[in-house]
Amino acid sequence: MMDMHDVTHLPMVSPDLVLHGALGGPWTIARISPQLDALLGHTVSPGTMVERALSGVRPQLIPLVEEVLSSRQSLQNIPLEFPDGQRFVGAFADGGLSNDYRTHSVEVFLQQVSAGEGDEEAFHNLVGRSVAMQEVFRKIRLYAASDAAVVITGETGTGKELVARAIHEESERRLGPYIALNCSAISEDLLESELFGHEKGAFTGAIRSHRGRFERANGGSLFLDEIGDMPLHTQTRLLRVLEERQVEPVGSERVLPIDVRIICATNVGLEKAVGQNRFRSDLYHRISVLRIHLPPLxxxxxxxxxxxxxxxxxxxxxxxxxxxxxxxxxxxxxxxxxxxxxxxxxxxxxxxxxxxxxxxxxxxxxxxxxxxxxxxxxxxxxxxxxxxxxxxxxxxxxxxxxxxxxxxxxxxxxxxxxxxxxxxxxxxxxxxxxxxxxxxxxxxxxxxxxxxxxxxxxx
Missing domain, CATH: 1.10.8.60 (Helicase, Ruva Protein; domain 3)
Incomplete structure (x- = not known):
């Protein structure tokens, strides 16, 4: 870490922070550098819980530490902001098993940055220099390399659709179609037809065949906005489509294979909706493999x-x-x-x-x-x-x-x-x-x- 009173860099062979813990379990501070201890303004003893000693750091450290263990890869150039406003770029590395062989060790290296240094102001029409938005940008790049389903959470007006499009444009599917559908903007009677398509004569008013959003998004990405408002019977059909990777248009006997990445967004708590039986728990687990949270303004x-x-x-x-x-x-x-x-x-x-x-x-x-x-x-x-x-x-x-x-x-x-x-x-x-x-x-x-x-x- 850069000395608070000097512009010289300390050798990066010595981590500023060593954390011990396990996936899904508590994490404690095993070692902390004198510079970081002085920055925090109070002495941090070995064995102190991370949530207690570093609760004001943004983004939170534990998800980053667990990402190192789950991915078995180091994290580089992670923007971090401490409670007093000082900003750092962090590197997280797997330190192997701890000395007692009971927990894992993750080493954190910090380098202080001046205001605006190393920040990215705009990314795929998303604007932000704050640590919170830098973390969003990082996750977009990280998740773009995967085909797993993504749920984007955040209040209305925070730019969730921009994040969805950025994931698509950063991914290998960027040459394929990007199709969006607002689940709350279409009546329940027409939602299944919009999603899965229908054949001519499938219902009153179906005067011609209609290609659904899944079929139109084949080879690309499908963004389902406000998925928390989707009716339960439509959720059942959606779950089947996601599991079987094929869609059957309304009123049709033919089955169409699909290759679509699902990106969802919601401004309501899906966990709460599951608890209230307004959202299927199996669908929740199917779509929330990866998550990005957009902070309010x-x-x-x-x-x-x-x-x-x-x-x-x-x-x-x-x-x-x-x-x-x-x-x-x-x-x-x-x-x-x-x-x-x-x-x-x-x-x-x-x-x-x-x-x-x-x-x-x-x-x-x-x-x-x-x-x-x-x-x-x-x-x-x-x-x-x-x-x-x-x-x-x-x-x-x-x-x-x-x-x-x-x-x-x-x-x-x-x-x-x-x-x-x-x-x-x-x-x-x-x-x-x-x-x-x-x-x-x-x-x-x-x-x-x-x-x-x-x-x-x-x-």
Whole structure:
């Protein structure tokens, strides 16, 4: 590990962390380097449980350690983030049996990285520099080499379909078809026909034969979104197709062999659905061989500037005009919001302010109407809902304090004092002052006229 007070590297022959344990069992710390011990801020004794001593490390260490044992391969260049925000690249290696021959040993080597170093900002239209997204990128590459079924979990709007397409495009099936189906967007009566196809006359309205999604995805990948909403009788047929690797269209006596990789996504807990008898346990085990979890946007706020930059570039191309950036106050406003709608909500908000504002820089004031709408929505929602112990995800802001300069008053309440302050901070540049206030220059002149002021009065 790199010395916290030096830029030289220690020899990599000595691991920073040695863990002892077994697959599915507890893991303990057998040895820890002095540098890592100092970084944690408290002494870690041999035999301490990993969950206790390193619970704040992201991604969690135990799944990575067990991956080394199950795959019998080392892991390299794994981004890790410690609770104090320091970031490392980790290497995990199988250390063989422990000295007592009762457990396995896994060695962890760490190298500190500076902010942004070694990070990948975009991957198959997925954007993120955070450790959580770097782990998603790693798993996409890892799972693309397999034909095993994948389940992608995450809240609505986190980009699960982008992950599914990335797995397909990284795999050897990328030259084959990629077919997607939202299981909750099609009625129960038509879902089986869409999945498996039907013959002409199979049911009322079947005036011609129809190739199902499985047949169309042959040789490629089939993405089943919102699979947790699939009816039980359709789950039964799906399980049979996956086990026999052949499909029988509705109303047909012919059987079609298929070669399809299944990628599923859900925003509901499949384990809970199994417990409630809403999802077949045998199908659950059949499709959840591999899993990727997409974190909500509120858990990866450092990625918001990257997403905003991409959206501004996209909207500039679409609308034929350029918006360079957001002011620091506007960006901090977005990063303080909890984003219950995740990336989809962020995209919609950014398009709204892009359309409503024609200044090259968008300030915090441009979001004032949206902020009021969210606050009113939350207030009405709370009034209609019974009390709850935990805050609703729709809560617009977290408790983090914001700068005193971030005042989101309506434009009609723009004060002379605020205008003078912006004008002085911009050294008498009226255009820069307007951008700082988050309004167009012409709008600023209208406010000056309303206040019976001219540019000379501001000086």
């Amino acid at each position: 509120r858990e990866r706020r450092d990625d918001i500037p990257l997403l905003v930059k991409r959206f501004l570039r996209r909207f500039s191309d679409s609308y034929g005009r350029s918006v360079e950036r957001l002011t620091p106050e506007a960006m901090e406003l977005l990063q303080s919001y909890l984003w219950p709608g995740n990336i989809r909500e962020l995209r919609n908000v950014m398009e709204r302010v892009f359309v409503e504002n024609h200044a090259p820089v968008i300030g915090a004031r441009a979001f004032s109407e949206w902020v009021r709408e969210r606050q009113n929505f939350v207030q009405n929602r709370w009034e209609e809902s019974p009390p709850r112990e935990e805050p609703a995800l729709i809560t617009p802001y977290d408790p983090a304090p914001r700068p005193a300069t971030m005042t989101l008053k309506p434009a009609e309440e723009l004060t002379e004092q605020a205008i003078r302050r912006a004008y002085e901070e911009c050294d008498g540049n009226i255009s820069a002052a307007a951008r700082r206030l988050g309004i167009h220059r012409a709008t600023l002149y209208r406010h000056l006229k309303k206040l019976n002021l001219d540019r000379d009065d501001l000086g």
